[in-house]
Every structure is written in C-alpha cells, then in structure tokens.
Amino acid sequence: MAKHTVITMPGDGIGNQVLPEALRVLNAVGFEATYIHADIGWECWRNEGNALPQRTIELLAKYKLGLFGAITSKPNKAAQEELKPELRGKGYVYYSPIVTMRQKFNLDICMRPCIGFAGNPLNYIRKKTGGGFDEPQIDTTVFRQNTEGMYAGIEWTNPPDNVRAALASHPKFKAFAEVPGPDLAVSVRLITRSAARRIVTAAFEYAKKRGFKGVTICEKPNVVRETSGMMEETAKEVAKNYPGIALWSTNIDAQLMWLNKNPEDYNVIVASNLFGDILSDAFAGLVGGLGFAASGNLGEEVAVFEPTHGSAPKYADLNPPIVNPIAMILSAAMMLDHIGEGMKANRIRKAIAAVVQEGKVRSYDMIRLSGGPKAISQGAASTVQMTDAILEKLGTQQVSKAVAEA
Ligand code: NAI
Numbered sequence: 001m002a003k004h005t006v007i008t009m010p011g012d013g014i015g016n017q018v019l020p021e022a023l024r025v026l027n028a029v030g031f032e033a034t035y036i037h038a039d040i041g042w043e044c045w046r047n048e049g050n051a052l053p054q055r056t057i058e059l060l061a062k063y064k065l066g067l068f069g070a071i072t073s074k075p076n077k078a079a080q081e082e083l084k085p086e087l088r089g090k091g092y093v094y095y096s097p098i099v100t101m102r103q104k105f106n107l108d109i110c111m112r113p114c115i116g117f118a119g120n121p122l123n124y125i126r127k128k129t130g131g132g133f134d135e136p137q138i139d140t141t142v143f144r145q146n147t148e149g150m151y152a153g154i155e156w157t158n159p160p161d162n163v164r165a166a167l168a169s170h171p172k173f174k175a176f177a178e179v180p181g182p183d184l185a186v187s188v189r190l191i192t193r194s195a196a197r198r199i200v201t202a203a204f205e206y207a208k209k210r211g212f213k214g215v216t217i218c219e220k221p222n223v224v225r226e227t228s229g230m231m232e233e234t235a236k237e238v239a240k241n242y243p244g245i246a247l248w249s250t251n252i253d254a255q256l257m258w259l260n261k262n263p264e265d266y267n268v269i270v271a272s273n274l275f276g277d278i279l280s281d282a283f284a285g286l287v288g289g290l291g292f293a294a295s296g297n298l299g300e301e302v303a304v305f306e307p308t309h310g311s312a313p314k315y316a317d318l319n320p321p322i323v324n325p326i327a328m329i330l331s332a333a334m335m336l337d338h339i340g341e342g343m344k345a346n347r348i349r350k351a352i353a354a355v356v357q358e359g360k361v362r363s364y365d366m367i368r369l370s371g372g373p374k375a376i377s378q379g380a381a382s383t384v385q386m387t388d389a390i391l392e393k394l395g396t397q398q399v400s401k402a403v404a405e406a
C-alpha cells in the first residue's frame with residue numbers, strides 16, 4: 001500500500017483542470033500515494049446546501065493531507081437563487097468552504113512563497129540609475145495568520161445593544177455615539193497570543209531552514225496599538241529563541257512602497273490575516289501573479305495545499321484548457337516538502353525553472369495575452385502542454401494524448 005493518502009479536492013471551474021496536472025507531475029517524480037477524491041464547492045452548495053460536505057470533513061480529519069484546486073463563491077442572493085428548488089427557503093446559508101475548512105481544522109498558518117523563476121517575462125524589473133534594467137532575484141515567503149485578525153468574522157452592521165454598550169465603554173467611541181445603528185458597521189480585529197506565537201515561530205523556523213539572516217514582522221503597531229502591538233511584541237519574544245536571525249519590523253503601508261523599490265531584501269515576512277493577504281498578493285505580482293502563486297494552509301494536524309487563484313469561471317469551459325497549471329503544481333511541491341519529500345519537491349521546482357528559463361512553452365498569462373479561446377492560436381501553450389513540458393524536463397515521456405493528437 002502507498003505510504004501516503006492524499007485527499008484531492010478539485011472543486012469548481014479551473015480547479016478541475018489544474019489539479020489533475022499536479023497529479024501527473026507527482027506521479028512523474030515517483031511519489032507514491034493513494035488519492036481519494038472529495039467534493040467541495042458550488043455544486044455541493046447547489047445540490048446539498050453545504051459547500052463543504054461532512055464526508056469531505058471526515059476524509060480530511062482521517063487522512064490529514066489535502067490538495068485543493070479552487071472553488072466558486074457568489075454573493076448571498078445568487079447563492080439562494082442557485083440552490084436546487086427543493087432546498088430553497090429551508091434556511092440554508094452559504095459559507096465559504098475554504099474559510100470553514102481553515103476554521104474546522106485550525107489551519108492557522110498560511111505559507112505563501114513568492115519566488116521568481118529566472119526568465120519569466122512577468123518578473124519584476126527595475127530601471128537602473130545608469131540606464132538599462134535590473135531584474136533582482138525575488139525570494140520572499142509570506143507567513144500569514146490564517147484564522148484570526150480582520151477575517152475572524154466577528155462583525156456587525158447595526159450592532160446589538162450589548163455590543164454597542166461595550167463599545168461605548170471605550171473613550172474613543174464618544175465620537176460615534178450618536179451614529180444610528182443601521183449606519184454603523186463594526187468588524188473586530190482579534191489577535192490571540194498563542195496564534196501569534198505559532199505564525200511567528202513558523203516564519204523563524206523557515207528562515208532557519210533556508211539560512212536567511214532575518215524575519216520581517218509587518219504590522220502597524222504605532223496606530224493599531226493593541227492587535228499589531230501584540231503581533232510585534234510576540235515576534236520579539238519568539239526572536240529570542242533564534243539568536244542568529246534578526247527581527248526587522250516594517251509598517252504595512254511602508255512595506256508596500258518598499259516592495260516596489262527593493263523587494264529582494266525581504267525573504268521572510270510574517271503578518272496578521274488581512275495584512276498577510278495583501279502582502280502575499282502584492283509579492284506574488286512581482287513573480288508572475290496568479291499562475292505562479294502557491295500556498296499551504298498548515299494546522300497542527302491537517303495541512304491543505306492550494307494555488308491562491310480562484311475558479312476563473314470564464315476559462316473553465318475552454319477546450320483545450322488554457323490556464324497555467326504551475327501554481328497548482330508548486331502547491332503540490334509544497335505538500336511534498338511538508339511530508340519530508342523535499343528532494344522530489346526540488347526536482348519539480350527545477351523542472352519548472354528549466355521550462356520557464358527555456359521559454360519555448362508559455363501559457364497565455366506568461367505572454368500577456370488576454371486569455372479566451374484564441375489564446376492557443378496566438379501562440380500560448382495549453383494547460384496540458386505546459387505540464388507536458390515540465391514532465392519532459394523531469395525526464396519522463398508521459399506526453400499526453402491531447403498533445404499527440406495536436
Ligand atoms: P480568479 O483567481 O478565479 O481569476 C482571476 C483571473 O486571474 C482570471 O480571470 C484569469 O485571468 C487569472 N487566472 C487565475 N488563475 C489563473 C491561472 N492558473 N493561470 C492563468 N491565469 C489565471 O479570481 P476571480 O475571477 O476574482 O474569482 C472567480 C471565482 O473564484 C469567484 O467565485 C471567487 O469567489 C473564487 N475564488 C476562489 C478562490 C479559492 O478557491 N481559493 C480564491 C479566489 C477567488
């Protein structure tokens with residue numbers, strides 16, 4: 001029997017196109033696993049009134065390792081309208097299955113590497129003072145707290161009386177005391193010391209493993225004194241356990257300016273949920289964007305790996321599929337790192353690097369096409385062809401049927 005069991009959750013739209021490509025690559029590096037398919041996403045919502053069915057939760061709880069594609073989510077009104085008729089008006093409420101999964105399994109560490117591949121035409125470049133351009137090697141990994149902060153979901157429009165009374169006990173609330181309830185929206189930014197410690201520790205452990213000189217905590221403690229303050233204070237405490245690694249502190253606003261000036265100076269950045277979300281998208285944009293952005297959601301027991309992109313419905317029905325499978329394949333490589341198969345993960349990354357460097361096979365995003373059915377005739381490689389190119393660099397001859405027929 002295979003040593004590992006992986007729960008595969010392709011989800012919706014292009015999740016169904018990219019996840020099978022990642023499995024082809026995992027097979028090609030000799031990763032032996034049993035894959036168990038699990039349902040998640042919009043179809044589950046429409047047919048069952050639950051985008052993350054209990055059977056999927058049970059599989060993840062049992063096997064603890066997941067590969068996830070992407071899901072579609074829509075605003076409440078559309079969600080209700082698209083429920084199958086016999087479920088409508090029965091009180092079903094749509095919850096994002098990703099958020100639910102993170103909460104259920106306390107997947108509190110989100111790791112998002114943004115590491116540039118040489119030769120990627122989408123890489124960040126910078127004007128040199130003496131003329132010409134400079135393409136610094138960006139190797140940044142963002143550690144984003146995944147379960148608390150602004151995304152904890154503790155919020156109200158028209159807060160109930162007891163919440164309003166609690167707010168009124170704060171001297172700063174005086175300025176808002178006369179605002180009518182329906183005109184007042186409140187989101188709570190909640191940080192706990194133990195979760196702060198876990199995310200900062202994950203960042204330091206990673207810096208240690210990679211041999212980096214420092215970790216940057218990116219918050220705003222001069223203004224958001226309590227929550228950002230606790231993040232920074234915890235980072236200082238944790239840093240004491242890592243004597244060879246410096247702790248640097250930046251503010252989120254200044255950090256976004258600096259990432260346009262000297263992104264190569266930041267190797268490991270740790271932040272609370274909202275700031276980490278913003279930072280990781282911003283850094284991902286410097287190394288190729290959504291087609292390259294992988295992530296891991298890591299809990300104490302369960303870990304789920306996924307590209308950060310969504311289901312891209314406008315491309316979901318194209319035949320052949322055109323989206324870039326690299327983000328999904330890199331996510332699978334992160335899974336290998338996580339379970340101690342780092343050598344196989346490195347082989348995958350090297351193969352991707354070779355394809356990108358060579359430049360013969362480029363998905364539509366890499367050559368800045370607008371996508372759509374014309375992309376292939378305009379010179380873009382299909383999803384399957386991109387994977388084939390990676391497999392070829394791995395030295396396997398699993399050229400797909402689709403290409404053989406082309
Ligand atoms: P999206 O990430 O699905 O797509 C945005 C655009 O990025 C696409 O139209 C496409 O141009 C490009 N893109 C995305 N993935 C790509 C890939 N692998 N290769 C090349 N180009 C790629 O975000 P959007 O359009 O905002 O949301 C679509 C649906 O996905 C929504 O229902 C949204 O709720 C959901 N979503 C799900 C996420 C998840 O499952 N983790 C994350 C983000 C959005």
Ligand code: MG
Binds near residue numbers: 277278281
């Ligand atoms: Mg985001």
